[in-house]
Amino acid sequence: MRMWMVNPAVMCKKHLLGEHVECHMLVVHLQHKRQITNYIRLNLLQPKSLKERHDQLALEMDNRGMLHKSPLPEFDLLYLPDEHRIYTVNTRESLIELSRRCSECRERLDALDGSQEDAKLSQRRTVVFRSL
Numbered sequence: 001m002r003m004w005m006v007n008p009a010v011m012c013k014k015h016l017l018g019e020h021v022e023c024h025m026l027v028v029h030l031q032h033k034r035q036i037t038n039y040i041r042l043n044l045l046q047p048k049s050l051k052e053r054h055d056q057l058a059l060e061m062d063n064r065g066m067l068h069k070s071p072l073p074e075f076d077l078l079y080l081p082d083e084h085r086i087y088t089v090n091t092r093e094s095l096i097e098l099s100r101r102c103s104e105c106r107e108r109l110d111a112l113d114g115s116q117e118d119a120k121l122s123q124r125r126t127v128v129f130r131s132l
Helices: 013-031 037-041 047-063 091-101 103-131
Strands: none
Touching: 013 047, 091 103
């Protein structure tokens, strides 16, 4: 199980759907009060953000025309130690690993970075012209 915690728009269809199903798998894991120590140690899970992350993934699925009909079941994190419950995935490491593993995700990231740079440049031009 892995929560990449990167912008879902960067993810290819395979990784987007994969992380979505893994959110559901994690809920079952948590409902059975299983430990997640190794997942935390390996920078794979961010338990406190599970519901929000699922919703982000579902929204991206909807944006791409995929059907999403699987709301996340209820779960409880209270049995987890505080340091596990509040753990935050290092998204920089996650993005590097995702880009290393998947050429399609890497291409999506490059395209997104390029469009963001274009938007920043356009914003800078607007500021410069307004000051003239």
